Amino acid sequence: MAEPFKVHILGCGSALPTLRHHASSQVVEVREKVLMLDCSEGTQMQLRKCRVRFTKLSHVFITHLHGDHCFGLIGMISTFGLLGRTAKLHVHGPKALGAELKRQIKFFTHDLGFEVVFYPVDTTQRQVVYEDRSITVESIPLEHRVPTCGYLIREKQSLPHIRRDMMDCYQIPASQVGNIKNGADWITADGEVIPNARLVKPADPARCYAYISDTRYMPQLHEQLRGVTTLYHESTYGEDNMQNAEKYHHSTARQAALVARDAGVDKLLLGHYSSRYEDETVLLEEAKSVFENTFLTNEMAVFNV
Known part of the structure; x- marks a missing residue:
């Protein structure tokens, strides 16, 4: 039986807070490691709800420096200090995050008790940003209003x-x-x-999860996602709001489905919903008309890769 490779949805809304959705954050459990993708406001509370042990979280990957993807980071770091964490926390993100995070840690925390190690990510390049004996994490350049990248978490092929x-x-x-x-x-x-x-x-096939956060539709993006098992792709709007999607450099649900179809993935997860949608079923139906194996994310949902 293959080892667990799970995605826990902590938040799947967009920038405007609502009572229905938290902003972007996910936890990925793979090969006995716990990784975090984005860290919006309130993430630490969501992390408690999903019952993933704080102590196991080792790496945080930030896609871009819009608040709905990183406002929760300093709060979570502070809480880890209060809980007596001693293990290093590794944070990966756009270069500009490094100096700001250092200032926040100095200002808001005292005697933190553990080291926060920052690794700048060149959001214009596809490159391996983390690797160990069992997985690799690669950055995928995206097109948004600020420097942005997605992340691709890939298992290394196991032995037979x-x-x-x-x-x-x-x-x-x-x-x-x-x-x-x-x-x-x-x-x-x-x-x-x-x-x-x-x-x-034969060994179990190696699995791969792609997290494509805020980006406008990129017709050639699927070429970067060959071999992906499960794809999360932002779907802020439906086709009824194409004008806003283009204006704010976001994607529609249909466009996310086009990427999934053209990349040949097994499963598509939608998220980063605009607050204007009280029922995201319209987004699901729009995507399923192009790519049938599509699912809506929701807080506390868990998906197997």
Whole structure:
């Protein structure tokens, strides 16, 4: 069974606060890591509600410096200090965030107790901004009113699964599991070579999640999203508000669906809804007319990648 790769929706509204939606923030659980995408006002309260342990959050990725995507960051950092956090918190975002975050930490916190490490992201380049032994996180340049990028979280390909029946059949010791997973054949006591392909089952396919925040429709964006399993794409407006979408550099639900269809993703998640929509079903129907496997996000919803 594949390891969990889950997206927790903390907020899926746009800039104007409403009683129905919080502004943008998500938590991604993958390979025993907890990552945060954007950190709007109130995110720390939403984080408590979704029951993801504060202590496990290691990296925060900010897409751009509009308040509905980052106003919650200093509050969350301050709360972590009050809770006695000692582990480093790694924050990735547009270069201008670094100096401002440093000023806020100095002004609002005292004896924080842990280090906040900032990594500037060049929002004009696709590049790996974080990597460890099991995942990579890449930036995806977007087109908004300020420097903006999305993020793509990709599992590294895992090793194949051992066939226990074959291990027992040929009495292969457990000490050889690592070698066989890495491609070794097995030679029996009689000198018979058992090909590796008979000893393993194919690995689980590597999964990939793309978080495309505020951006106007980019007809070529799908080329950057090949191989994505689940795509979150902002859908601030419906086609009825195309003029505002163009004016404010946002996308419609239909445009998000076009990106999903052209990229060949498995699943599309809509979000960043304009406050003018009291019922986002109209956005869902608009997107599903282009890409059937589309879902509305909502606070506390959890999606498997």
